[in-house]
Amino acid sequence: MHPFAYVEPKTVKEAVAALSKYGDKARPLAGGTDLLVQTRAGRFNLDAVVNLKKIPELMSVKLDANGLEVGAAVPCYRVYEDPKVSAAFPGLIDAASLIGGIQIQSRASMGGNLCNSSPSADATCPMIVHNGVAVIAGPKGTRKVAIEEFCTGPGKNALAAGEFVVTLQFPKPSPTFGAAYERFIPRNEMDIAVVGVASSVTLDAAGKTIKNARIALAAVGPIPIYAVAASEWLKGKPANEASIAQAAAMAKAAARPITDMRGTIEQRKHLVEVLARRTLTKAIERARGK
Amino acid sequence: MVHVKTTINGQPAEFLVPAYLSLLDTIREVVGLTGAKEGCLDGNCGACTVILNGRIVDSCLVLGAEANGGEITTVEGLATPDALHPLQQAFLEEAALQCGICTPGFLVSAAALLKREPKANEQRIRHWLAGNLCRCTGYDKIVRAVIKAEDMSSQLSKSKAKVAAKPTAKSSASPKASSVRSSGRSGSGRK
Ligand SMILES: Cc1cc2nc3c(=O)[nH]c(=O)nc-3n(C[C@H](O)[C@H](O)[C@H](O)COP(=O)(O)OP(=O)(O)OC[C@H]3O[C@@H](n4cnc5c(N)ncnc54)[C@H](O)[C@@H]3O)c2cc1C
Ligand code: FES
Ligand code: FES
Numbered sequence: 001m002h003p004f005a006y007v008e009p010k011t012v013k014e015a016v017a018a019l020s021k022y023g024d025k026a027r028p029l030a031g032g033t034d035l036l037v038q039t040r041a042g043r044f045n046l047d048a049v050v051n052l053k054k055i056p057e058l059m060s061v062k063l064d065a066n067g068l069e070v071g072a073a074v075p076c077y078r079v080y081e082d083p084k085v086s087a088a089f090p091g092l093i094d095a096a097s098l099i100g101g102i103q104i105q106s107r108a109s110m111g112g113n114l115c116n117s118s119p120s121a122d123a124t125c126p127m128i129v130h131n132g133v134a135v136i137a138g139p140k141g142t143r144k145v146a147i148e149e150f151c152t153g154p155g156k157n158a159l160a161a162g163e164f165v166v167t168l169q170f171p172k173p174s175p176t177f178g179a180a181y182e183r184f185i186p187r188n189e190m191d192i193a194v195v196g197v198a199s200s201v202t203l204d205a206a207g208k209t210i211k212n213a214r215i216a217l218a219a220v221g222p223i224p225i226y227a228v229a230a231s232e233w234l235k236g237k238p239a240n241e242a243s244i245a246q247a248a249a250m251a252k253a254a255a256r257p258i259t260d261m262r263g264t265i266e267q268r269k270h271l272v273e274v275l276a277r278r279t280l281t282k283a284i285e286r287a288r289g290k
Numbered sequence: 291m292v293h294v295k296t297t298i299n300g301q302p303a304e305f306l307v308p309a310y311l312s313l314l315d316t317i318r319e320v321v322g323l324t325g326a327k328e329g330c331l332d333g334n335c336g337a338c339t340v341i342l343n344g345r346i347v348d349s350c351l352v353l354g355a356e357a358n359g360g361e362i363t364t365v366e367g368l369a370t371p372d373a374l375h376p377l378q379q380a381f382l383e384e385a386a387l388q389c390g391i392c393t394p395g396f397l398v399s400a401a402a403l404l405k406r407e408p409k410a411n412e413q414r415i416r417h418w419l420a421g422n423l424c425r426c427t428g429y430d431k432i433v434r435a436v437i438k439a440e441d442m443s444s445q446l447s448k449s450k451a452k453v454a455a456k457p458t459a460k461s462s463a464s465p466k467a468s469s470v471r472s473s474g475r476s477g478s479g480r481k
Contacts, residue, residue: 001310001311001312002310003308003309003310004309004310005309006292006309006310006353006355008355029353031351032351032352032353033333033348033351036312036350036351036352036353037332037333037351040331040332041332049309049310049353051353051355051356053356075345077345100333100421101336101420101421101422102346102399102418102420102421103333103336103339103346103347103348103399103421104333104348104351104421106342106345106346106347107347107348107351107352188420189417189420189421190334190420190421
């Protein structure tokens with residue numbers, strides 16, 4: 001690897017200072033499962049790597065009456081091995097437990113997945129349907145950005161110079177909330193999504209009507225896509241097969257895939273519809289407590 | 291250079307390492323333990339797997355500097371001076387290796403699984419080992435060896451439990467434990 005310095009800030013302030021000092025010659029390091037691969041491949045010409053894992057906020061998981069706050073550098077296994085988190089945030093668990101293999105999950109974080117800003121990132125869409133917000137620190141203080149507004153292009157995002165993500169916040173889901181994420185890959189494990197779809201629903205108390213819904217699509221556009229029209233259309237509709245089929249068709253219409261080595265435009269659009277149907281069905285089942 | 295103080299296979303270690311050196315290169319070139327292997331250098335093959343602070347990691351995707359204050363176990367730390375780790379013994383008996391380049395990674399991954407889930411079933415074993423690739427064996431023999439190691443470990447711990455229950459039976463229990471290993475060794479289908 002190209003020689004770089006290693007900086008280990010202990011506070012958010014120190015991290016902002018280090019990142020500001022080196023500018024675009026520094027990158028934050030969470031699990032390193034994207035960063036070190038890409039650095040080795042020559043994508044960055046770094047003067048410094050800033051390890052965020054010694055900053056307590058970046059490594060804590062807090063679950064309380066307001067919801068969940070996950071440090072941006074918390075590795076996936078700490079998310080899915082937490083029984084309380086997995087019960088309340090099923091969409092996040094679906095993603096955290098399918099990123100890479102066990103070795104990768106020991107290191108890879110949801111914050112790193114988001115900040116790498118790949119359209120195929122498996123954690124970003126589930127974070128969108130869980131109404132996630134990124135808490136960002138930088139030279140000008142702290143600000144919040146909704147996950148669906150975070151990515152701006154392949155490998156590009158809303159972070160300005162010297163900024164980094166501190167935590168990911170998710171509001172506490174109501175008891176009638178359910179979510180799910182599924183992806184299509186040619187293997188069983190360890191592959192990049194050809195298509196991924198995350199869905200969430202909040203049902204009425206009887207479990208019959210959809211009060212709120214969110215659908216997000218991975219790997220079918222330059223950024224993870226929040227399928228607004230399909231999500232909005234579901235509000236007030238009965239939680240049944242006909243509604244699911246219609247929303248899935250609308251999600252398909254929102255997909256803007258390209259043809260590449262992983263799949264064609266046609267195949268990807270088809271997969272969006274199939275996976276939207278499956279994840280909506282699963283989200284509704286989970287919302288009903290099944 | 292980064293100053294690193296760590297524990298490797300139970301022994302304290304202290305060294306200087308260039309900031310950009312991977313943990314894999316650190317272990318192999320600075321520490322001098324060559325069990326962990328370099329395969330792909332991008333997190334796919336698992337040949338470089340070590341245990342860092344209780345979790346298996348691809349050491350090619352960790353910086354050596356990050357080991358500071360941590361605890362590392364490599365394949366060299368699995369056996370005791372008296373005996374191979376049950377997994378190593380089972381790999382020999384089941385001929386779960388051919389060229390062997392993937393073997394240290396599989397052993398370390400599987401050892402971490404057995405420690406937390408001593409009775410993992412075949413499906414779980416295959417899922418756990420998905421981050422380790424083998425181009426030679428076709429995996430079945432590896433999975434069989436892990437299952438065998440689970441049986442060997444549970445027999446070993448049963449015989450240890452007997453020792454604990456009847457302190458006087460100590461002398462009779464340890465030959466039993468070793469007979470599990472030696473009978474296995476003569477039964478090896480390799481060669
Ligand atoms: C073998 C293998 C399998 C993989 N499988 C999958 C998969 O199935 N699905 C999937 O989605 N991904 C997969 N990945 C990619 C990668 O593991 C994930 O994207 C992971 O979530 C990245 O997290 P990390 O903590 O390792 O990030 P890092 O590599 O540490 O960081 C990623 C990027 O984000 C920046 N960054 C990190 N943290 C912050 C922060 N807090 N603020 C600002 N910037 C930050 C870094 O500078 C870097 O550019 C795989 C990778 C490998 C090597
Ligand atoms: S060399 Fe590290 S995973 Fe292949
Ligand atoms: S024995 Fe050759 S790669 Fe596994």
